[in-house]
Amino acid sequence: MSLIRRNSHFPATYRFFDDFFTKDLFDLNTKNQLAKSNNLPSVNIIENENNFVVEVAAPGMNKEDFHIEVKDNVLRIKSEKKVENEEKKENFLRREFSYSSFQRSFNLNKKVVDADNIEANYKDGILSLTLAKKEEAKEKPARVIKIA
Numbered sequence: 206m207s208l209i210r211r212n213s214h215f216p217a218t219y220r221f222f223d224d225f226f227t228k229d230l231f232d233l234n235t236k237n238q239l240a241k242s243n244n245l246p247s248v249n250i251i252e253n254e255n256n257f258v259v260e261v262a263a264p265g266m267n268k269e270d271f272h273i274e275v276k277d278n279v280l281r282i283k284s285e286k287k288v289e290n291e292e293k294k295e296n297f298l299r300r301e302f303s304y305s306s307f308q309r310s311f312n313l314n315k316k317v318v319d320a321d322n323i324e325a326n327y328k329d330g331i332l333s334l335t336l337a338k339k340e341e342a343k344e345k346p347a348r349v350i351k352i353a
Contacts, residue, residue: 244305245307245309246263246307246309248261254344255337255343256337256338257335257336257338258333258334258335258336259333259334260331260333261309261333261334262331263284263307263331263332265330266284266332270285271283271284271332272284273334275313278320279310279311279312280311280313280323280336281308282332282334283307283308284305284307285305286306287304288303288304289301290302316341316342317338318336318338318339318342319336319338322337323337
């Protein structure tokens with residue numbers, strides 16, 4: 206992924222998004238077959254004053270299907286789902302199974318994101334991760350200087 210945010214209201218945001226998008230560790234040239242068949246879920250990144258929110262579209266999953274970890278300032282989102290159905294009747298056997306998985310990884314700018322303060326929620330097919338900004342990365346209001 207090579208998407209760079211050029212304009213930002215928050216000075217620290219530029220550096221975060223630069224790292225977040227340009228250093229995406231998920232390489233489509235890897236041996237991951239799902240990447241080659243474009244089965245990666247869509248990801249939205251939303252910024253507000255105190256947080257970044259990462260939304261991953263993953264319908265049909267359960268929260269138990271996800272594994273999320275942060276190690277060495279790398280956020281890794283993995284999912285794996287296996288479904289097996291078997292129906293036996295007098296003269297036939299029907300067996301169906303499906304398997305899906307994905308993995309997305311993002312570098313986190315340790316000057317901007319508090320890697321110890323990340324929350325995750327899964328609802329209505331959307332995995333939502335809230336990444337808190339460090340205090341020093343939050344926009345400070347303009348300081349008004351009074352004339353003496």
